[in-house]
Amino acid sequence: MAELCRKNAHPPVGCVIMASGLARRFGSNKLLADFGGRPLLCRALKVTATPALAARVVVTRSAGVKALCPAQAVPCLLHSLPGRNDTVRLGLEALLEHCPNLAGCIFLPGDQPLLQRETLESLIAAFAQTQKETELQSGSACTRDFANIDHWSDRVLFNPWWRSHIAHGISFGKAGGRYFRRMESNSC
Numbered sequence: 001m002a003e004l005c006r007k008n009a010h011p012p013v014g015c016v017i018m019a020s021g022l023a024r025r026f027g028s029n030k031l032l033a034d035f036g037g038r039p040l041l042c043r044a045l046k047v048t049a050t051p052a053l054a055a056r057v058v059v060t061r062s063a064g065v066k067a068l069c070p071a072q073a074v075p076c077l078l079h080s081l082p083g084r085n086d087t088v089r090l091g092l093e094a095l096l097e098h099c100p101n102l103a104g105c106i107f108l109p110g111d112q113p114l115l116q117r118e119t120l121e122s123l124i125a126a127f128a129q130t131q132k133e134t135e136l137q138s139g140s141a142c143t144r145d146f147a148n149i150d151h152w153s154d155r156v157l158f159n160p161w162w163r164s165h166i167a168h169g170i171s172f173g174k175a176g177g178r179y180f181r182r183m184e185s186n187s188c
Contacts, residue, residue: 010128011103011104011127011128011131012054012055012099012101012102012103013052013053013054013102013103013104013105013106013124013127013128013157014053014054014055014056014057014092014095014099014102014104014105014106015048015053015055015056015057015105015106015107015108016056016057016059016087016088016091016092016094016095016105016106016107016108017041017044017045017048017056017057017058017059017074017091017108017110018059018084018087018088018091018107018108018109018110019031019041019044019058019059019060019062019065019110020059020060020061020062020079020084020086020087021110021111022061029062029064029065030111031060031062031065031110031111032062032064032065032068035113036113039068040110040111040113041058041065041068041110041111042068042072043112043113043115044108044109044110044111044112044113044115045058045068045069045072045074046072046117047112047115047116047117047120048074048108048120049072049117050117050120050121052120052121052124052125053106053120053124054099054102055095055098055099055102056074056075057074057075057076057077057091057094057095058074058075058076058077058110059076059077059079059087059090059091059094060076060077060078060079060110061078061079061080061081062078063078065110066078075094077090077091077094088107091107092105103127103128103131104124104127104131104157104158105157105158106120106123106124106157107158123157124157127157
């Protein structure tokens with residue numbers, strides 16, 4: 001995974017492309033299924049090929065998924081661990097090894113074919129603006145919804161406050177990001 005971290009992304013935001021699903025409902029690996037003439041995962045790889053990201057990594061249990069990554073110049077971690085939290089932790093560890101000063105991390109499911117690069121870049125820009133405002137106003141490492149949303153929704157972009165909790169492998173089971181959302185609301 002050499003040359004994983006781009007130094008020009010501001011703020012430095014990384015992306016873990018989560019591709020470790022077991023395809024129990026789909027019947028086969030849906031990330032390899034044809035979608036518009038290419039494997040579905042290629043859509044996520046194309047969307048994340050943006051200078052707005054400092055780094056990206058695919059985390060998977062599938063040798064077929066891993067085989068797609070070199071042609072797209074995306075580092076890939078192949079693992080056999082059982083949990084979704086393992087995918088999150090492994091991806092974050094890989095990003096932080098090469099980009100220790102990440103300001104945020106996006107956890108992107110690999111099966112999002114309608115996501116557009118412009119949407120991803122707008123999300124990162126909104127995050128950057130909120131990070132600046134938060135630093136100016138309070139110096140706090142804890143931020144609320146960075147797109148001025150009045151309600152909580154599933155998070156995909158986490159600031160450094162979450163890093164130690166995720167990196168230390170806290171098992172959050174089926175609660176996913178909601179576990180951290182509850183923790184944050186109690187600490188801010």
